Amino acid sequence: MQLYNKLSAKERAELIEKAGKDRMTISFYKYANIGNPEILRNHLFINWDKIDVLGRIYVSYEGINAQLSVPAENFNTFKDHLDTITFLENVRLNVAIEQDNMSFLKLKVKVRDKIVADGLNDESFDVTNKGVHVAAEKFNELLDDKNTILVDMRNHYESEIGHFQGAITPDVDTFRESLPIIEDDLKEYKEDKNLVMYCTGGIRCEKASAYFKHKGFKKVYQLEGGIINYARQVEAQNLENKFIGKNFVFDHRRGERISDDIIANCHQCGNPCDTHVNCANEACHLLFIQCEACAEKMDDCCSAECKEVHNLPKEVQKELRKGKEVSNKIFKKGRSEVLKYKK
């Protein structure tokens, strides 16, 4: 039985291009007790591979977190299959705002310890005692309330290109890192203020809200389905959009535009820009913001050093990389001293 990708990303991209059929980018997550993640992993791979589903999926004893690209014509088959898995029946699917047929080029279903890479240790508190889930309309109401403190539960490179108006955006590299900082900053408000939080699709708030309740915050709310779902509801229900800029997403698109505001700057020249790229030097891959003019000038690289390496013959570059740890750095945190305009 074939349980791994047979095609390279390039071959897959060519196939998708040739087929010329629309694909949907979808994400979902669910906390649940999974007895045997390995069996679930194989079951999902076999069934999804059959209907050309691509994406990055984490399965663990605590649940599932999935980012997917599904052929539009197979969506119903995909949904029907999900509904056959008891704990995923009617799970909320977040459908991306901006479509891109190339959002994922492989199907990777991985068994992990946690479904959020930088998650928390649950032993110390009850993760099911979570905050009140609110939809877009109620969320907007809460934001208008003077008694509300709004916190962005994402990392610095995500909130840099887009966030809710008035949100606290912790300057952190990981989710875990942000929790004690937020708790410390807000400790005087535990009793009386509304602590409202949001993230991309809702999964991080799921734990963060339980964490803050455990720490004594009385009124804890979380945006149901995160920014992705909010943007959809705002449009469908004609509500005021309080999100400015782009929503950072973890696939090839890297971001989807929610409002026309460009709130970030090119890290190299400082001009308004909110396009994330990865340094073209294979040995670097730093995630940073780069405008088109700088991309041209720097050959898509983050620094003069990287540009130099990038322009060496491929074989020489390979030699240079030998023995060095080159993991998948696509989302390597965008901090580097060479980036003058990184806030």
Ligand SMILES: [Zn+2]
């Ligand atoms: Zn620039």
Ligand SMILES: [Zn+2]
């Ligand atoms: Zn670089």
